Amino acid sequence: MKKGALLSGLVCLLSAVLMFASTAPTAVALSPADWQEKSIYFIMTDRFDNGDPSNDNYGGFNADKSDPRKYHGGDFQGIINRLDYIKNMGFTAIWITPVTMQKSANAYHGYWTYDFYSVDGHLGSMAKLQELVRAAHAKGISVMLDVVANHTGDFQPSSFAKAPFDKADWYHHYGDTQDWNDQWWVENGDIAGLDDLNQDNPAVATELKNWIAWLVQTTGVDGLRVDTVKHVPKWFWREFDGAANTFTLGEVFHGDPAYVGDYTNYLDAVLDFPMYYTIKNVFGQDQSMRTIADRYAQDYRYKNPMTNGLFIDNHDVPRFLNEASGKPGASWDKWPQLKAALGFMFTTRGIPILYQGTEQGFSGGADPYNRDDMVFNDKHELYGYIAKLNYIRNTHVALRKGTQAEKWVDDTFYAFQRSYNGDEVVVMINNSWNSQTRTVPNIDRVANGQTLYNRMGTDKVTVNNGSITATLGPKEVKIFTK
Numbered sequence: 281m282k283k284g285a286l287l288s289g290l291v292c293l294l295s296a297v298l299m300f301a302s303t304a305p306t307a308v309a310l311s312p313a314d315w316q317e318k319s320i321y322f323i324m325t326d327r328f329d330n331g332d333p334s335n336d337n338y339g340g341f342n343a344d345k346s347d348p349r350k351y352h353g354g355d356f357q358g359i360i361n362r363l364d365y366i367k368n369m370g371f372t373a374i375w376i377t378p379v380t381m382q383k384s385a386n387a388y389h390g391y392w393t394y395d396f397y398s399v400d401g402h403l404g405s406m407a408k409l410q411e412l413v414r415a416a417h418a419k420g421i422s423v424m425l426d427v428v429a430n431h432t433g434d435f436q437p438s439s440f441a442k443a444p445f446d447k448a449d450w451y452h453h454y455g456d457t458q459d460w461n462d463q464w465w466v467e468n469g470d471i472a473g474l475d476d477l478n479q480d481n482p483a484v485a486t487e488l489k490n491w492i493a494w495l496v497q498t499t500g501v502d503g504l505r506v507d508t509v510k511h512v513p514k515w516f517w518r519e520f521d522g523a524a525n526t527f528t529l530g531e532v533f534h535g536d537p538a539y540v541g542d543y544t545n546y547l548d549a550v551l552d553f554p555m556y557y558t559i560k561n562v563f564g565q566d567q568s569m570r571t572i573a574d575r576y577a578q579d580y581r582y583k584n585p586m587t588n589g590l591f592i593d594n595h596d597v598p599r600f601l602n603e604a605s606g607k608p609g610a611s612w613d614k615w616p617q618l619k620a621a622l623g624f625m626f627t628t629r630g631i632p633i634l635y636q637g638t639e640q641g642f643s644g645g646a647d648p649y650n651r652d653d654m655v656f657n658d659k660h661e662l663y664g665y666i667a668k669l670n671y672i673r674n675t676h677v678a679l680r681k682g683t684q685a686e687k688w689v690d691d692t693f694y695a696f697q698r699s700y701n702g703d704e705v706v707v708m709i710n711n712s713w714n715s716q717t718r719t720v721p722n723i724d725r726v727a728n729g730q731t732l733y734n735r736m737g738t739d740k741v742t743v744n745n746g747s748i749t750a751t752l753g754p755k756e757v758k759i760f761t762k
Contacts, residue, residue, distance in 0.1 A: 290632055296601040305413040305500025307473040310422060312548050312587045316505060317680040318422060319626070320633040320671055321371040323359060325379075326388040328636060328654050330358025332408075333660040338401035341385045342399065347559070348648040351388040356404035356412045365656055367419050368623075369663060370670025372417060375424040375505050377595075381442075384433055389595070389651075390426065391507060392433030394492050395442040408700075413500045422502040422530070423523060427495070429488045429520060430508040433650065450484045451477040459484035463572045469509055475722045479516040488516075490521035490558040496526050503527035505589075509543055509544065509550070512536060529589050533596070541581030549587035552630060554578070559592050562711065563605040563621035569645045569694040569711050572624075586681070592621045595635065599650050601643035607713055615641070616755035619665060620709060623736075623757025625692055626669040627698070627707045639663040664756045672735045672759055691718055693752075706732065706760040712753035732760035 330336070330353035336343035344350040359376065366374060376389030381398040390400065399406045413423050432441035439448040454476075456471030460609040465495040470476045479485045496504070509517065509530035518666055519693040523527050532540045537554045544550055558575045561567045577583040593600045600618055607613040618638075625632045638661045656664065673679045682700035689695075692712035698705045704726050710716045723746050726732070730743045734750075736759050752758055 288464055290459070302412050304498060306662055310502045312527055312584060313681075314399050315422075315527045315529075315549075315631060317677075318373040318631055319354065319371050319673060320373045320375050320424065320589070321366050321369070322375045322387065322591075322633050322635045324353040324354070324377050324636060324651055325356070325359065326352055326377070326390075327651050328354040329358030329362050331359070331361045331657070332404065333357055335402055335404060341381070341382075341387075345653065348651065349386045351385075351390075351402050352653055353402075355402065356408045356647075360412050360415050362656065363415060363419050363421065363657060364389070364761075367421060367592075369667045370674055371634070372420060372674070373422040373424060373502070374732060375633065378426045379409060379430055379499075382433065382436075385435060386666075386726060391428055393428055393431075393436070393441060395434055396445060397494070398442075401499070409499055416481055416675065418502075419705075422674045423500075424503040424505050424506060424527075425495070425499060426505045428507040428513045428514075429477070429492070429493065431471060431476050432474045434475060437462065444487055445477075447483075450478055450481055452478050466686075467513055468762060476511070477663060479512055481662060484515055485519065489520060492520060492524045495737065496524055503529065505551075506530045506547060508533075509547065510539075514543065516548045517543070520583050521547050524609055525631040528586075537578035537581040541578075541583075544583035547695075549584070549589065549631075550582070551633075552585075552588035552590055555588065555630070556585050556591055556597075556723060559624065560600070563592075563617050563624065566605060566711065566713075568691040569709070570689055570691060573689045576686070578610075582689075586629050587631050590625045590628070590630040591633045591635065592618075592625055593638070593650070594633075594637055595651055596647065597650070599643050600638070601641065602645050602650070614643075615662070616713075616756050618662070619708060620755040620757055622666060622669060623759075624694075624705075624709055626673050627705070627757075627759060628696070629677055632673070636665065639666050668736065672761075675703050677701070678705045683726065687722055690720060692716060693718050697724060699725060704762065706748065708752060708758045708760070710754065710756050713754045715751055717749065719747050719749040721747045726762070730762065731762060734758045734760055739740070 318454045332355050336353045342351040345352045379399050380393040381395035381400050383394035416423050441695045457465045458713040510532045530543050530550045532543050532550050534540050535554050535557045562571050601614050604614040604617045645651050678698040678700040682698035685697050687695045695708045726743050728743050731740050733740045
């Protein structure tokens with residue numbers, strides 16, 4: 281090649297690199313303390329909003345909204361178009377489902393990776409994903425990206441995922457998990473036939489770490505939700521977390537805090553599945569509020585329970601409204617239970633995570649019926665209720681960073697105080713279907729005679745001998761502040 285041609289080629293390559301660098305968002309490693317202050321809106325991208333119909337049939341896998349197991353057309357542009365809908369509900373972060381290239385008509389959810397280093401064309405391009413991150417940041421919204429390092433899609437035995445994940449010894453070959461109580465099987469068996477990666481192979485571990493470092497830097501996302509964590513050896517997660525160099529929130533689908541909590545020694549935080557089951561039973565089935573106190577007694581199992589991800593349902597379990605018992609004698613009346621659960625989730629310790637559609641009263645059952653296409657009604661009663669909870673949380677640092685002290689517990693009533701540098705918040709929750717009055721004692725750092733205002737309504741109470749007395753309607757939540 282002539283020198284002039286070589287120089288021209290290098291100039292073109294350099295220009296392309298600079299152009300890419302100028303469009304890629306800057307990856308900022310938010311700390312666990314930063315994420316502790318967020319509230320997260322969880323988006324299943326394909327089922328959210330179709331902002332660009334031109335990509336609906338990408339790769340020959342056509343969108344078909346009549347089939348709940350096929351692509352429906354949601355994409356990055358759709359999220360961009362709806363950022364104000366999310367922001368106006370008070371959320372300061374979004375979590376989006378995986379973006380890696382899929383190769384199946386039923387892989388709309390993104391959890392069956394074919395090509396780790398490409399973006400699924402149904403959702404858009406890498407450039408469009410970067411645009412989404414920039415647009416979210418411009419509105420004060422952080423972005424958490426869902427990632428999968430346990431498995432690929434189901435391609436074997438006839439083929440593999442795309443190179444470099446195309447080698448037989450990069451996978452386990454034991455078939456589907458045979459014993460879910462045996463950790464060896466949990467880590468080495470396939471989940472529903474999906475090809476299980478072998479992280480004990482140094483080449484696999486290295487490639488996954490290289491991939492996640494590239495993905496975080498290229499997309500500019502602020503954190504990761506990590507899928508299927510219990511199915512991978514713990515030692516790997518510590519290395520993966522280091523390579524990602526950003527906040528990691530792990531999915532450990534298990535109800536025992538002793539089992540779940542230990543993973544916080546390897547990743548930054550975990551989704552609080554034990555608390556999910558408690559919320560489901562206490563608020564959804566009218567069980568004793570004392571169970572909440574029992575759950576908090578296990579908080580020492582977590583490195584920092586203030587960063588536990590709290591949720592009342594998600595894309596892997598039936599909707600809260602699907603399983604809630606409803607009012608005795610009027611089982612259709614479930615919103616009061618939902619509102620009580622939401623009031624608890626947005627005020628207690630941890631990071632509240634709302635799954636899309638909860639604010640519209642979605643009530644679907646098991647997968648895929650818990651993955652309905654979104655509708656956008658910002659006048660919906662539940663949208664307004666959630667916006668109010670978020671506003672109170674966002675304006676009171678005690679609800680984001682404060683210590684938490686239990687002040688009252690019985691079968692139908694729970695009260696606690698959150699405190700941070702002079703900001704004092706007292707939360708009361710009535711889990712009964714009848715009105716309840718309680719005098720809650722031992723209110724700390726609030727002077728006698730001080731008036732506290734219920735930010736969920738218009739009433740107020742006065743501190744008397746370190747106590748406050750309030751009456752709550754059925755399933756009501758009151759949040760008292762100065």
